[in-house]
């Protein structure tokens with residue numbers, strides 16, 4: 401059954417589809433039940449399970465979406481009541497839609513000031529982008545750091561950051577080495593290839609994935625280099641390709657990471673929510689960021705980073721997200737698939753009243 405014309409869902413999804421996802425794979429789907437309730441799914445065919453921490457990151461992405469959805473719903477005059485399902489995701493199962501939450505929209509009365517702030521929060525959600533552009537050599541001021549420290553602390557996490565030159569250089573090298581390492585792993589390589597979009601046209605037509613433009617790489621060179629991954633190891637051509645990739649990492653002045661509980665789906669979802677709150681607060685302050693998620697999901701890189709940063713891990717706690725922060729020119733747009741492609745049909749109700 402299609403969604404009724406009076407339904408709030410299409411308009412909500414129109415904005416909610418701007419949530420960021422690893423490789424821009426956009427795995428979240430929403431099935432309206434009626435005008436107030438819907439079920440949220442993670443589409444396992446759009447997941448990235450090749451890396452050992454790729455599976456936890458699916459729940460992190462669900463958390464990122466829930467926070468995004470909360471902002472969108474509030475601007476439309478709703479609070480969101482969530483009923484979460486913390487089951488593990490089974491990427492090998494026959495059912496390709498993993499249900500992770502039911503949500504209910506509850507109308508709220510906002511004061512004028514609250515309405516203005518909710519509208520501004522929605523505008524910020526619309527304009528947020530990952531920046532892989534060169535960052536200025538300017539540190540993020542202490543009061544801005546204080547704001548995100550408080551956001552993380554309120555969720556039981558710790559926001560840490562450094563602009564120590566040697567440490568930044570060391571961790572950036574780990575991030576660079578991650579791609580080279582990932583290219584050697586057949587499953588991870590195949591996953592990356594599925595999501596790279598080499599021309600502007602391809603990026604727009606498919607409206608998902610990582611475009612060469614967003615990655616600041618010439619599409620033709622990226623296509624050639626990725627199709628011949630053995631070349632990355634070759635002496636002359638290999639160093640030329642590496643040099644082009646490394647250029648995209650210019651101007652990393654300050655790094656930040658978040659440590660906290662990361663021991664099962666409930667933690668992963670809350671981590672994702674905290675990450676999105678942090679990102680939106682930094683954006684509110686004019687600070688851009690670039691997640692180095694692959695450093696976390698690649699076990700070797702993660703160990704190197706955690707040691708260099710002196711991350712406090714163990715007992716279910718982990719440094720679960722790393723990113724560069726700072727100031728850059730406004731980055732290129734990463735396209736999104738249509739709102740319609742995120743909406744699943746509402747189940748029809750049989751004569752006995754069972755939803756089908």
Ligand SMILES: Cc1cc2nc3c(=O)[nH]c(=O)nc-3n(C[C@H](O)[C@H](O)[C@H](O)COP(=O)(O)O)c2cc1C
Pocket residue numbers: 418419420421422423424457460461464528529530531609610690691692693694695733734
């Ligand atoms: C949990 C998470 C992990 C991410 N990891 C990486 C990463 O390792 N490298 C990278 O370049 N971008 C990473 N990203 C950024 C996504 O690629 C980006 O959000 C997506 O392409 C959409 O672009 P936008 O943020 O500009 O809307 C990550 C995003 C999320 C939410």
